[in-house]
Amino acid sequence: MTEQAIATALACLIAHLLADFVFQTNAMVAAKRKPGVLLLHGAIVFGLTTLALGGSLIPAALLALAHIAIDALKTYAVPERQRDRLWPYLSDQIAHLVSIAIFSFFLPNAFASGLWANHSSTLIPPALFIAGLITATLAGGPAVGGLMLPHKAQAQPDGLENAGRMIGLLERTLIFLMVMIGEPAGIGFLIAAKSILRFDTVKKNQKISEYVIIGTLASFGWALIAAFATKAAMNSF
Template identity: 50%
Template structure:
């Protein structure tokens, strides 16, 4: 069951946060049939590739998962798209469908094409899914949290500079936790504080904006990293040393 859930989790992370463009997400929120159908096709394709079904019977859970994803996305389209709460509810609902699918069809992965790799591939999938959720999903979550202050007069920096900084810092935090070096996060905080000190000192609004965004970004990355460790500990390990959750 855990291997099946892990495979489906990676498929979901790829479909929602790697293979879905901003334009597709925007059009999907307007219920545009083409982008919505393309997204669901990608959801089904990634789930199929991740589990490697070998019989027609294996198609049923994947079709059910794709249908559930469609229903959840349609419901989300009725909610505000620029707020964090709908995003979290949407992702929680998707995770629930992944868990339900794995519970109802626990051997979906173990009886698929990738069955000979059960002792190592699910662990790699867990690490890949965790990294995507820590970095890419975290970017969306933090961006939605900060959207309420997006129209304030904040200093302009490099195009997509803040996005890339957040991506890198969450990736580093994920790496630090998984390599059992969480103390290195303190150096990351110190470095960012030094670089932002002058701006925060002279502009309280910008300082508060940076602090809120940084704390949210760090918290998301830590949550994703420790959740990945918990999932990793339930799978056959890769022979590499990761800290126990």
């Protein structure tokens, strides 16, 4: 893949991650069966892609249409009780990534023809960092949640509403930052701290203990993969 195609793909990826994980609320996800909500999400994708590509309207419109089609397939084809599980989520995200790759292959100059073309060498490193951070943190939440969903009813620890989601977000953020600054050894202290804080909760119930262990390992693993992949990508530029 040429440098121009890589710049185009990265711009589209940033727009996708922002549209799906920053500017898409839980209420929008829940109401996406309504055509207006689905179209609103597509409009956000279009706007962010246009901005990321530096004003390339037609390429942004094509990618937004592909995004709407993929989301519509998941929304209307996957039963509602299955939609939040891991494989529908991963399949949906893989389909978006494939569409971005195909788009960048056939329209590699979409970024080069935009306003930011002369600044690509300056923009790529921070864009990679932002993409990696969103992937490690916000994109990891639905993945871990989808993995744990079948066990949630029988092993969900008592606690504050959405506390587990916030804890997972914070721990993935810390893991990502530790890897990026070259201090992955600090992750061991994070594991130890969480084990101590959770000890009294999990020792009383084996199901809760296994639920917490699996969720923690999945969250840590996701963040580590995203962080090391981001670091490797940044080191190549």
